[in-house]
Amino acid sequence: xxxxxxxxxxxxxxxxxxxxxxxxxxxxxxxxxxxxxxxxxxxxxxxxxxxxxxxxxxxxxxxxxxxxxxxxxxxxxxxxxxxxxxxxxxxxxxxxxxxxxxxxxxxxxxxxxxxxxxxxxxxxxxxxxxx
Amino acid sequence: xxxxxxxxxxxxxxxxxxxxxxxxxxxxxxxxxxxxxxxxxxxxxxxxxxxxxxxxxxxxxxxxxxxxxxxxxxxxxxxxxxxxxxxxxxxxxxxxxxxxxxxxxxxxxxxxxxxxxxxxxxxxxxxxxxx
DNA sequence: CAATTGATGTAATAACATTACATTCCAATT
DNA sequence: AATTGGAATGTAATGTTATTACATCAATTG
Ligand SMILES: [Zn+2]
Ligand SMILES: [Zn+2]
Ligand SMILES: [Zn+2]
Ligand SMILES: [Zn+2]
Numbered sequence: 001x002x003x004x005x006x007x008x009x010x011x012x013x014x015x016x017x018x019x020x021x022x023x024x025x026x027x028x029x030x031x032x033x034x035x036x037x038x039x040x041x042x043x044x045x046x047x048x049x050x051x052x053x054x055x056x057x058x059x060x061x062x063x064x065x066x067x068x069x070x071x072x073x074x075x076x077x078x079x080x081x082x083x084x085x086x087x088x089x090x091x092x093x094x095x096x097x098x099x100x101x102x103x104x105x106x107x108x109x110x111x112x113x114x115x116x117x118x119x120x121x122x123x124x125x126x127x128x129x130x131x
Numbered sequence: 132x133x134x135x136x137x138x139x140x141x142x143x144x145x146x147x148x149x150x151x152x153x154x155x156x157x158x159x160x161x162x163x164x165x166x167x168x169x170x171x172x173x174x175x176x177x178x179x180x181x182x183x184x185x186x187x188x189x190x191x192x193x194x195x196x197x198x199x200x201x202x203x204x205x206x207x208x209x210x211x212x213x214x215x216x217x218x219x220x221x222x223x224x225x226x227x228x229x230x231x232x233x234x235x236x237x238x239x240x241x242x243x244x245x246x247x248x249x250x251x252x253x254x255x256x257x258x259x260x261x262x
Numbered sequence: 263c264a265a266t267t268g269a270t271g272t273a274a275t276a277a278c279a280t281t282a283c284a285t286t287c288c289a290a291t292t
Numbered sequence: 293a294a295t296t297g298g299a300a301t302g303t304a305a306t307g308t309t310a311t312t313a314c315a316t317c318a319a320t321t322g
Contacts, residue, residue: 007300027277040303045279050300062192062251064278064309083236085245096239104232105214105254112225113259114216120193122251123236128244138269158308171272176310181269195278195309 006050012036013047014056014068022091023065060086060093062122070095081105081119087127094127137181143167144178145187145199153222154196191217191224193253201226212236212250218258225258 006014016032017024024032026044038044048066051057055077058067063086069076076082076095081102085094101121109116137145147163148155155163157175169175179197182188186208189198194217200207207213207226212233216225232252240247 009301025278027279041279042281042303043301046300061253062249083239085240085243087245088248094243094245098235098239101232101235104229105252108214108227108229109216109254109256112216113262114218114225114254115257115262116254117219117256118193119255120251120253121236122192123240123245123247124250125240125248126246131244131246140270156309158310172310173272173312174270177269 007047009038009043010047010050012038013044014051017051017057017066017068020068023060023063023067023086023093025065029066058082058084058095060084060122061120062086062124067093081121083121083123085123085125085127087130088124089126089130092127092129138178140169140174141178141181143169144175145182148182148188148197148199151199154191154194154198154217154224156196160197189213189215189226191215191253192251193217193255198224212252214252214254216254216256216258218261219255220257220261223258223260 012033013029016029026041026048029048030038030041030044033044048057048059052059055075056069056072058069058076059065060067067084080097080099083096083098083101085096087093105119106116108114143164144160147160157172157179160179161169161172161175164175179188179190183190186206187200187203189200189207190196191198198215211228211230214227214229214232216227218224236250237247239245
């Protein structure tokens with residue numbers, strides 16, 4: 001887990017995500033970075049690919065959006081499966097790890113000789129503040 | 132949980148999904164139903180919406196595709212969270228329910244006063260046959 | 263019959279993501 | 293200093309997934 005130096009584009013994208021209260025789509029990020037010189041979706045997607053690889057950003061599959069990792073210093077994606085709650089009202093995302101769930105999923109896969117790649121766990125609903 | 136009569140379009144879409152060995156995108160379904168008179172994406176999406184509502188079809192969020200429920204007679208979506216393994220090589224999907232996982236997720240949500248809506252659990256990887 | 267409701271047909275558009283290709287940057291090696 | 297090779301970037305075009313808008317049709321019901 002070496003400290004990773006980000007390129008300008010990667011830094012800009014991460015900065016936008018880090019300052020957002022809710023997940024952002026790639027195109028929303030693009031719009032926010034037009035003034036910084038971004039012109040095309042690919043600039044965003046390329047930066048996101050790297051940030052995902054570095055474990056600094058998560059992709060929320062169920063809403064086609066991206067969020068900055070809440071624990072960027074802990075090499076989050078190396079600590080097993082990350083699960084999320086996503087408030088459909090305010091967009092608030094909470095990130096958590098649960099070893100019991102992880103063991104159950106790994107066990108199920110192992111029992112069937114299924115080689116696990118990326119696992120998605122996302123709970124959509126309403127957060128305490130929005131209830 | 133009354134027996135549901137499907138409309139013509141709903142029946143056609145379900146039939147295509149039921150006979151497929153792997154998940155299908157809405158546009159793939161559309162292509163397969165051109166000969167049956169389908170002309171526009173909305174015809175597929177509308178049928179899918181209903182089939183999802185009836186619990187006869189599942190949407191795989193991580194691959195933007197749809198699959199027929201493996202247990203259509205058991206009112207699948209009423210029996211808690213459905214989890215999936217998805218083979219990225221052959222497309223094979225396995226559907227399972229795990230009460231331990233479900234209890235953990237429900238517990239996490241309850242502890243935070245998060246009102247749970249739909250929950251997604253999807254494991255992408257390689258199935259035994261493709262390893 | 264009139265009114266309501268759910269389903270359908272069609273076109274247009276929006277939203278999300280990738281391919282292709284040319285160029286630039288930068289560090290390592292000669 | 294010049295060369296070179298890999299990573300990153302810029303840009304345009306295209307591909308894929310999903311929704312909005314509006315007109316029409318069919319079954320139900322009071
Ligand atoms: Zn994280
Ligand atoms: Zn909220
Ligand atoms: Zn099912
Ligand atoms: Zn397979």
